Amino acid sequence: MKKVYLKDIANDLNVSKTAVSLVLNDKGDENKISQDTQQRIIEYAKKHNYIPNQLARGLSRGKSETIGLIIPNISDTFYSKVSGVIERKAKEQGYTVLFSSSYEDPEKEGELIQSMLNRQVDGLIIASTQKNQKEIDFLKKEKFPFVLFDRHYPNKDTDYVVVDNYLGTKKITEHLLNLGREQIGLITLKPALEPIAQRLLGYNDALKSFNIESRKEYIIEIEREAYLEEIEKAVSKLILSSTPVDAIVFATHYLASQGLRVLKKLNINVPQDVAIVSFDELSAFDIVEPPITAVIQPIKEIGCSVIEILLNKIESTVQQDIKPTVLKTKLEIRESCGQLL
């Protein structure tokens, strides 16, 4: 069975390509093509397993029905979950998603944006490295539909969907303070991405609201690429200091889980010796020993907002307003902070 094309159907059925195209695109009725002809075309297409070429269709219509998704790492639980809802929602509207991971490499991210543009995606979703100002400016200038999520460019006016990282971190830090912990360390990342910067602010402001001075030596910023090794030093430093910490805030789920590994290795009791909290979680955080208190990001809402905003921009003819979306996090109290001291 050889491949069948539009023109084959037209030839075999003695109708024009126009008619076939119209019918197969559900425009038969509005173009008043006879029911009989429509029937014949549809049957023939089904029988011969006609597969329209979307490349040709896209080229001709100037629309690919594809959206590009660029994230730091599809293997990370947060991004994979958000990607899941984005893909599902996109598919519901007839869009397929092209994805690529930037692995936090700005240059790679730039190439990916180019590559997605090459491929004529109708819109772009980016959780950016925040180091591609130029590309973002380009997209803006071209009025190309895109929405940022998780990380945005604070000094640029774009659509984006983020979580309230500031308030989330403030909440978990205050939770510790409310339980009587006062020497609270923060283990976070170095390159100050916007969410990470916000988390630092939240931590500091929580301390401030309890009239506790933030100590520089309690804040450890580690290199993302080397976090596995660096976190060990960081935790040791906080714990074995002359004024040891009685609680640690971890700025990401992987810092928290790795931090807990280290604490266990050092035979530190959690929460007796130190309480811990995490920004974001892993799905097993509730059965970990001890279960880790965390602020949770609303995965589904993030994905839905992103796709809704993007499709709106793609499909609407009128210029859409640019508006940031800031979603709330949820505090999930478990046992890693213990009881009131």
Place this chain on the structure above:
Amino acid sequence: MKKVYLKDIANDLNVSKTAVSLVLNDKGDENKISQDTQQRIIEYAKKHNYIPNQLARGLSRGKSETIGLIIPNISDTFYSKVSGVIERKAKEQGYTVLFSSSYEDPEKEGELIQSMLNRQVDGLIIASTQKNQKEIDFLKKEKFPFVLFDRHYPNKDTDYVVVDNYLGTKKITEHLLNLGREQIGLITLKPALEPIAQRLLGYNDALKSFNIESRKEYIIEIEREAYLEEIEKAVSKLILSSTPVDAIVFATHYLASQGLRVLKKLNINVPQDVAIVSFDELSAFDIVEPPITAVIQPIKEIGCSVIEILLNKIESTVQQDIKPTVLKTKLEIRESCGQLL
């Protein structure tokens, strides 16, 4: 700045579209286009930010440089990790990946295959629901490049990459037996996908090799869609039976983690009262209470094999042999099985 096309470059530079196309595709030298002309074209393209249209290119060349990835669920840690390596390796060879989740729905999977074909992907990677014989036959008949992974069609001759599910489960079950456990339950899934079927066999054969009879009431197959509720019943049944179990094999990571949640809720001590093991793991299984012994799938190898086989098929002109790849699992011993009884 308006968009620039091949023909604009040709016009502005007073050369032919042919020359521009050749040069931009790195075929300038082999077509003996003067260095000067090449230089001018490349500079112009860069300066005006020329973005070639891949749709047109693909249409013209009959190749889209895209591969389709269809998996049950991108949000599942196993699939997201494999997808990560597939995407990375694909990108290295210039391919972008289009992905979609089937959510275990055969009909949806069929549509996705169609949709990927529409989009002229050069090849397809599928972790199938195993209920689309027809589509697989179609792909085979058309000699369309594809490779299955995780789940294959045992009665069909196709390329696939799987893990030795049989041996993996045999290993964890024997681990329990070696520690003196004899009443070993199995909590697994109902719709007998190939890997699930193999895991059942592995469990049974392990018992057999220790001359222990497999008891029907110790094997509980639950519905995937309702596993959260059903697992509670399953665990209770095994534990509260008149001949209670002293160990449980969980056939997947999510069954294991949910199973552990239930055990904790029922105040059953692991491993004192029951030992548990899991096929596959979650990244926090080592810090869970107790750390869960599991057989691990070689994520990276799976992804690499899949992409290697696929690209080989796509790019090679000679017919490639069809060959299954069966990878080894690794037993990761932790504390959920305790010591020798």
Place this chain on the structure above:
DNA sequence: CTGAAAGCGCTTACAG
């Protein structure tokens, strides 16, 4: 109701 034709933006024999 239907068809011929132009066009989407590339690539690639082919001729010179």
Place this chain on the structure above:
DNA sequence: CTGAAAGCGCTTACAG
């Protein structure tokens, strides 16, 4: 060394 032209497989005004 270079250019005109056909072709990839569709869609869509336009004319009848």
